[in-house]
Amino acid sequence: MPDRRGEVAAKLKELMELTILEEGTNSFRARAYENAMHEIRSTTGELESMSESALTKLPGIGKSTAKKIREYLGTKKIEKLEALRAKYPPDYVALSKIPGLGPKSLQKLRSELGIENLEQLKAAIATEKLRDLPGFGKKSEEKITKAIERLGLTGKDQRAPIARAMPIAERLVAAVLELPSVERAQYCGSLRRQRETIADVDIVAASRDPKAVMSAFVELAEVGEVIGSGETKTSVITDSGLQVDLRVVTPEEMGSATLYFTGSKSHNIAMRQLAINRGMLLNEYGLIDNETGNVVASETEESIYAALDLVWVPPPMREGNGEVERSAKGELPDVPALDDLIGDLHVHTDLSGDGRSPLEAMVKGALDRGYRYMAITDHAENLAINGVSREKLLEQRGVLEELTDDRLQLLWGCELNIGADGTLDYDQDFRLSMDWCVAAVHSHFDLDQATQTKRILAAMNDPAVNVIGHLTGRMIGKRPGIEIDIDEVFSAAVETHTAIEINSALPRLDAAADVLLRARERGVVFVVSTDAHHTSEQRRMEWGARQCQRGWVEKAQIANTWPRERFLAWAKEKRERVS
Numbered sequence: 303m304p305d306r307r308g309e310v311a312a313k314l315k316e317l318m319e320l321t322i323l324e325e326g327t328n329s330f331r332a333r334a335y336e337n338a339m340h341e342i343r344s345t346t347g348e349l350e351s352m353s354e355s356a357l358t359k360l361p362g363i364g365k366s367t368a369k370k371i372r373e374y375l376g377t378k379k380i381e382k383l384e385a386l387r388a389k390y391p392p393d394y395v396a397l398s399k400i401p402g403l404g405p406k407s408l409q410k411l412r413s414e415l416g417i418e419n420l421e422q423l424k425a426a427i428a429t430e431k432l433r434d435l436p437g438f439g440k441k442s443e444e445k446i447t448k449a450i451e452r453l454g455l456t457g458k459d460q461r462a463p464i465a466r467a468m469p470i471a472e473r474l475v476a477a478v479l480e481l482p483s484v485e486r487a488q489y490c491g492s493l494r495r496q497r498e499t500i501a502d503v504d505i506v507a508a509s510r511d512p513k514a515v516m517s518a519f520v521e522l523a524e525v526g527e528v529i530g531s532g533e534t535k536t537s538v539i540t541d542s543g544l545q546v547d548l549r550v551v552t553p554e555e556m557g558s559a560t561l562y563f564t565g566s567k568s569h570n571i572a573m574r575q576l577a578i579n580r581g582m583l584l585n586e587y588g589l590i591d592n593e594t595g596n597v598v599a600s601e602t603e604e605s606i607y608a609a610l611d612l613v614w615v616p617p618p619m620r621e622g623n624g625e626v627e628r629s630a631k632g633e634l635p636d637v638p639a640l641d642d643l644i645g646d647l648h649v650h651t652d653l654s655g656d657g658r659s660p661l662e663a664m665v666k667g668a669l670d671r672g673y674r675y676m677a678i679t680d681h682a683e684n685l686a687i688n689g690v691s692r693e694k695l696l697e698q699r700g701v702l703e704e705l706t707d708d709r710l711q712l713l714w715g716c717e718l719n720i721g722a723d724g725t726l727d728y729d730q731d732f733r734l735s736m737d738w739c740v741a742a743v744h745s746h747f748d749l750d751q752a753t754q755t756k757r758i759l760a761a762m763n764d765p766a767v768n769v770i771g772h773l774t775g776r777m778i779g780k781r782p783g784i785e786i787d788i789d790e791v792f793s794a795a796v797e798t799h800t801a802i803e804i805n806s807a808l809p810r811l812d813a814a815a816d817v818l819l820r821a822r823e824r825g826v827v828f829v830v831s832t833d834a835h836h837t838s839e840q841r842r843m844e845w846g847a848r849q850c851q852r853g854w855v856e857k858a859q860i861a862n863t864w865p866r867e868r869f870l871a872w873a874k875e876k877r878e879r880v881s
Contacts, residue, residue: 337362392543452782461499463779512550568622618852648831655688682727724760733766742771806846818853
């Protein structure tokens with residue numbers, strides 16, 4: 303029976319987001335849906351067989367939510383969700399991602415100016431209509447305009463943030479793989495290359511019965527509308543408004559098809575030219591010998607690269623940055639795979655106000671992944687609502703000491719808040735008593751570049767700070783990052799022995815790939831962390847590994863690929879410099 307946890311959790315998340323638009327950010331119902339979403343993701347029970355009564359026995363799931371879950375499992379719809387979708391279509395929901403436009407502001411724009419989408423909002427700003435509304439003004443227009451520009455929302459072709467596209471793609475691929483006639487399936491395109499935003503999702507499936515695959519695909523719960531269907535390709539729009547194209551190929555063509563549809567265009571051109579130079583033709587059907595017409599390789603990507611005397615190039619690196627030429631020379635950087643990352647250095651528990659899983663559960667998750675060390679970094683006290691007092695952190699230290707054993711070294715730490723002037727939480731002696739400190743920006747995102755750079759440098763110069771977390775504080779498609787002098791920050795990172803975090807959360811992927819590419823040969827040390835607030839988020843590490851690949855970050859530069867003894871010695875080194 304298919305695992306429908308991800309599918310149900312996605313509907314609860316959508317209910318949460320639309321309920322916030324309906325009732326505001328402090329909605330009790332929205333929080334209930336959020337709690338239920340996290341519980342469904344982590345439960346080990348088989349949802350299909352669980353009654354309403356059984357569902358209510360799960361923590362965080364009440365009668366009303368349980369009823370909706372059963373309604374969806376039985377009918378693939380939730381009446382309340384359908385009503386909210388009708389009231390808040392995707393174009394309207396997209397406006398809520400713009401900083402400064404909360405539920406109340408959007409309702410006012412809708413009722414007073416009839417604004418339903420981005421184009422109408424931009425037109426209203428252009429004609430200065432917002433400034434006359436109560437609660438808005440000229441400054442509001444300027445801030446919203448700047449946010450639209452920085453979020454890249456000015457073009458005609460809008461793209462979905464990767465955090466929205468990835469779960470949909472994963473669920474659809476999993477559903478396709480459940481079909482009896484499907485042997486393999488893979489999402490491709492810019493999503494497989496881990497681009498930050500996605501135009502549409504491409505899925506390639508290997509089957510000898512494409513008609514059966516297409517017929518079953520259009521019946522999947524995610525599919526809202528079929529916009530085109532042929533013998534080997536079907537295009538649909540999901541309930542959330544994302545276009546998905548499914549292509550079915552023979553099992554023998556799977557490698558060449560995934561290579562072709564993963565791209566990028568420039569990578570494919572370089573590969574085809576190399577094939578031409580060797581008297582061959584490369585297309586989505588295979589690598590073909592021009593003289594004999596025989597297929598040299600097609601079933602796997604690896605076989606195609608090998609036939610061209612190339613080292614396999616990880617998909618996130620296929621952007622036409624010289625990777626094909628380097629592969630031919632055996633000079634690709636030694637980037638990490640998921641298994642190379644043996645520690646997680648930014649993890650929250652339910653001690654943080656926004657944490658959802660207890661410490662013991664997060665530790666079990668780390669052990670299950672074979673980690674050798676993990677830093678517990680709950681939010682420091684200055685973060686409103688979610689921060690943790692000194693007393694509570696001290697209590698946590700004792701529990702950590704009890705849980706640490708030969709398998710997993712637990713580090714006691716926290717995620718410090720970098721103030722507008724670079725100041726940090728607690729006093730320095732207390733910070734230095736910890737094993738590990740992440741410092742990150744959580745406020746004052748609109749300061750000028752010089753001020754933002756100065757506050758980051760101030761945090762780096764603190765002897766207790768091991769790493770700067772989510773470097774710019776961006777949320778892809780929702781909040782642009784702070785503007786900093788990257789080169790100055792990198793120089794300071796090396797000078798102060800402070801690492802830069804590669805945050806694996808899909809909404810962040812911060813530091814960005816273009817920033818990582820600039821760090822090559824600079825001597826910067828990185829750490830890859832999940833920033834997990836729930837056990838279900840510990841799987842984020844795979845996206846962190848891909849972000850390293852996309853930014854050409856070598857294993858040697860990444861502290862949490864190092865053996866435990868070396869890592870622990872390095873983590874203590876900065877603190878021991880204090881006289």
